[in-house]
Amino acid sequence: MMPPHGPLRAHRPLGNVRQDERTHPMKEEIKPCAVPRAINWNRLHDEKDLEVWNRLTVNFWLPEKVPLSNDIQSWATLKPEEQQLTIRVFTGLTLLDTIQNAVGAPAMMPDAITPHEEAVLTNIAFMEAVHARSYSSIFSTLCSTKEVDEAFRWSEENPHLQAKARAILQTYAPGANPLKRKIASVFLESFLFYSGFYLPMYWSSRAKLTNTADLIRLIIRDEAVHGYYIGYKFQRAMERLSEAERAELKDYAFGLLFELYEIESRYTEELYDPLGLTEEVKVFLHYNANKALQNLGFESLFPAEAAEVNPAILAALSPDSENHDFFSGSGSSYVIGRAVATEDEDWDF
Amino acid sequence: MGGLVFYSSSSGNTARFVERLGCDAVRIPISMKAEIPPVPDTFVLICPTFADGEGRGAVPKQVIRFLNAPERRAGLRGVIATGNRNFGTTYALAGRVIAAKCNIPLLYSFELAGTETDLARVKNGLDAFWETPCLTT
Ligand SMILES: Cc1cc2nc3c(=O)[nH]c(=O)nc-3n(C[C@H](O)[C@H](O)[C@H](O)COP(=O)(O)O)c2cc1C
Numbered sequence: 001m002m003p004p005h006g007p008l009r010a011h012r013p014l015g016n017v018r019q020d021e022r023t024h025p026m027k028e029e030i031k032p033c034a035v036p037r038a039i040n041w042n043r044l045h046d047e048k049d050l051e052v053w054n055r056l057t058v059n060f061w062l063p064e065k066v067p068l069s070n071d072i073q074s075w076a077t078l079k080p081e082e083q084q085l086t087i088r089v090f091t092g093l094t095l096l097d098t099i100q101n102a103v104g105a106p107a108m109m110p111d112a113i114t115p116h117e118e119a120v121l122t123n124i125a126f127m128e129a130v131h132a133r134s135y136s137s138i139f140s141t142l143c144s145t146k147e148v149d150e151a152f153r154w155s156e157e158n159p160h161l162q163a164k165a166r167a168i169l170q171t172y173a174p175g176a177n178p179l180k181r182k183i184a185s186v187f188l189e190s191f192l193f194y195s196g197f198y199l200p201m202y203w204s205s206r207a208k209l210t211n212t213a214d215l216i217r218l219i220i221r222d223e224a225v226h227g228y229y230i231g232y233k234f235q236r237a238m239e240r241l242s243e244a245e246r247a248e249l250k251d252y253a254f255g256l257l258f259e260l261y262e263i264e265s266r267y268t269e270e271l272y273d274p275l276g277l278t279e280e281v282k283v284f285l286h287y288n289a290n291k292a293l294q295n296l297g298f299e300s301l302f303p304a305e306a307a308e309v310n311p312a313i314l315a316a317l318s319p320d321s322e323n324h325d326f327f328s329g330s331g332s333s334y335v336i337g338r339a340v341a342t343e344d345e346d347w348d349f
Numbered sequence: 350m351g352g353l354v355f356y357s358s359s360s361g362n363t364a365r366f367v368e369r370l371g372c373d374a375v376r377i378p379i380s381m382k383a384e385i386p387p388v389p390d391t392f393v394l395i396c397p398t399f400a401d402g403e404g405r406g407a408v409p410k411q412v413i414r415f416l417n418a419p420e421r422r423a424g425l426r427g428v429i430a431t432g433n434r435n436f437g438t439t440y441a442l443a444g445r446v447i448a449a450k451c452n453i454p455l456l457y458s459f460e461l462a463g464t465e466t467d468l469a470r471v472k473n474g475l476d477a478f479w480e481t482p483c484l485t486t
């Protein structure tokens with residue numbers, strides 16, 4: 001919907017003076033004399049902003065909601081090296097959430113096109129803080145302080161973890177291209193987390209740490225909306241560019257994905273070789289890399305055969321949503337009648 | 350001979366899938382005010398999921414508007430649902446809701462814009478379902 005008075009530019013979000021523009025103040029539209037405007041949620045420029053805001057706000061949760069202490073017994077059944085791996089993986093995830101909370105989401109705010117987008121980004125930023133905080137809740141419930149301190153030290157020294165953090169932080173730096181920033185952000189949200197998310201899904205598929213897995217699934221659901229939304233805004237911005245500019249950004253995206261994939265592969269080998277899980281985790285990486293590209297509106301990179309994830313892991317991601325494949329006659333029956341929670345308001349029949 | 354109808358919001362995943370499928374298909378408009386184009390006598394619907402956390406609102410309001418017309422609903426023979434597994438228990442929920450509501454089979458589910466495997470399965474599945482290859486003009 002077009003706003004009633006003038007172009008979007010007149011509605012630039014309040015905080016919308018980009019670092020890169022501050023250093024090139026000749027751009028007309030960024031003169032700080034623009035009227036400070038209150039956000040009006042009854043005048044949308046992009047319906048997606050409200051749709052995503054609504055989903056994010058109903059999704060809101062805190063780690064206290066999950067009975068993590070029910071996992072104490074299960075934790076005790078893990079071997080010491082399995083416990084250490086789990087703590088390290090969660091520390092790596094904490095680092096990514098910390099980056100997205102403190103740098104990533106705030107760095108995208110000056111690039112926002114609508115005031116509502118700015119508001120959505122503040123929600124994203126805050127939830128990243130909740131995610132980062134919730135790993136510490138897991139730690140304080142299950143682990144000793146010494147083990148946890150050791151893992152945080154490890155995260156500062158691990159070259160692969162540090163390399164991926166740096167690669168992303170570079171694109172968030174002031175003056176960086178706003179669309180490259182979105183590309184990196186979608187890769188963080190929809191790809192980089194998954195070498196870590198694999199492990200709690202794996203434990204859950206073996207009926208271990210199931211409450212921890214419930215918490216991780218809440219994080220995964222949030223990241224799905226984040227990756228979707230940032231990717232969506234990227235696609236909108238791409239539409240306004242020339243063919244040549246679009247091609248340049250697409251090259252950049254695939255190049256960055258290759259770079260990150262290399263780092264992720266090393267990281268995965270180092271973490272998962274001892275358990276013999278590396279190959280399976282890499283398949284999961286391919287699958288998620290393809291999904292990250294789709295969020296950006298691009299085609300997949302890895303062939304379908306290289307991205308066929310172990311069904312037990314898929315089932316751990318989406319429990320109770322059995323795979324329907326009426327076409328090939330496999331999967332559970334297509335018969336309907338399964339009660340689902342829906343409201344009937346808008347249906348006439 | 351059955352046709353194909355789909356909804357895709359402005360993120361365009363479903364539209365990209367249908368484009369690669371290469372079959373003639375009718376797109377349900379995003380605007381609630383836009384006129385709905387004529388649809389084939391019988392058809393399969395491809396529909397993405399947009400639920401809230403509890404599963405409410407899984408079927409987009411544009412698709413509900415489309416199905417609320419009895420003459421269009423009468424032609425619906427099956428539904429293919431899309432979504433993202435990362436939404437957990439509400440993955441591709443729109444398909445289960447429509448199948449139950451309209452008493453038609455849920456044929457298939459896939460994620461986002463689909464993989465090559467999804468594309469092949471849906472293509473072959475639809476050809477077998479209608480017992481004839483899809484139309485391309
Ligand atoms: C606000 C919002 C809520 C969503 N909820 C679900 C959901 O509950 N289950 C699911 O499987 N996918 C869900 N999705 C993912 C979409 O179904 C998926 O991205 C789909 O490919 C969108 O299709 P389109 O791009 O053609 O509109 C949601 C997406 C958004 C933006």
Ligand SMILES: [Fe+2]
Nearest residue numbers: 097127128131
């Ligand atoms: Fe997060």
Ligand SMILES: [Fe+2]
Nearest residue numbers: 189222223226
């Ligand atoms: Fe996120």
